Amino acid sequence: MxxxxxxxxxxxxxxxxxxxxxxxxxxxxxxxxxxxxxxxTSASLDISRKWEKKNKIIYPPQLPGEPRRPAEIYHCRRQIKYSKDKMWYLAKLIRGMSIDQALAQLEFSDKKGAQIIKEVLLEAQDMAVRDHNVEFRSNLYIAESTSGRGQCLKRIRYHGRGRFGIMEKVYCHYFVKLVEGPPPPPEAPKTAVTLAKEYIQELRNRTIIHTL
Known part of the structure; x- marks a missing residue:
């Protein structure tokens, strides 16, 4: 048992x-x-995922007599079937322009990315009037305009004699920041003397570890 x-x-x-x-x-x-x-492991995760959340930032109340804080509008479009490098040139083209001037420049561009950026700017313009209490649609300028890499797909490209290669279907993101008010004047180009002084100052500001 x-x-x-x-x-x-x-x-x-x-x-x-x-x-x-x-x-x-x-x-x-x-x-x-x-x-x-x-x-x-994609490099697309290096792009900030908090771009749209910046619209929800609440600033402290302003003091009496303090100049009014201009409205800021953050907008983006993700996973665009376009190269991030081609998009960067168009994004840099309109940086620092007023909204009307930027739309005019993009209207006469024959690039595919120009029409995409134009649609994003129009969406951001509507968002400024609807959600951010901007009185005049034209009283905006492009403070930031940049592109980033999206999540790319890898696929097989078939070759002869049983061989193959890897191809990438690339995507990109486009980010824009509009600020209320006229655009600031362009900065004067830096001279060689100014660049040399900045370089020397950077060398003096270095922190050398394990020294006195």
Whole structure:
């Protein structure tokens, strides 16, 4: 009787070990690791995901007699089927312009990205009047305009003789910041003497560790 009970307990113990071993192997299999992994190695995650959240920043009340703080509008469009490098040239073109001048420049550009940026600017202009209490639609200028890399897809490109290559379907993001008011005057180009003084000052401001 005791031998039968011990044999039954041993069988249950072995069955329990087998089930635990299968569970551990299943969790350690590459397929399940890929499904459960939330790590993304793409460079697109370097782009700030908090761009639109900057519209919800609440500033402290202003003091009496203090000049009125201009409205700031942050807007973007993500995952555009376009190269980030081509988009950067168009983004740099309108940086520092008034909203009307930027729309005019983009209207006469034959680039695909120019029409996309124009749509984003019009959306941001409507958002400024609707959500940020901007009185005049034309009283805005482009304070920041830049592009970033989106989440790109890798696909197989088939070659002859059974060979293949890897191709990328590239996407990009576009970010813009509008500020209420006239655009600031352009900065004067720096001379060689000014650049040399700034370089010397940077050298003097260095922190040299393990010294007196």
């Amino acid at each position: 005791a031998a039968a009970v011990l044999e039954q307990l041993g069988a249950l113990w072995m069955q329990n070990l087998r089930s635990q071993g299968k569970l551990a192997l299943g969790l350690l299999s590459p397929h399940n690791v890929l499904l459960q992994s939330h790590i993304h």
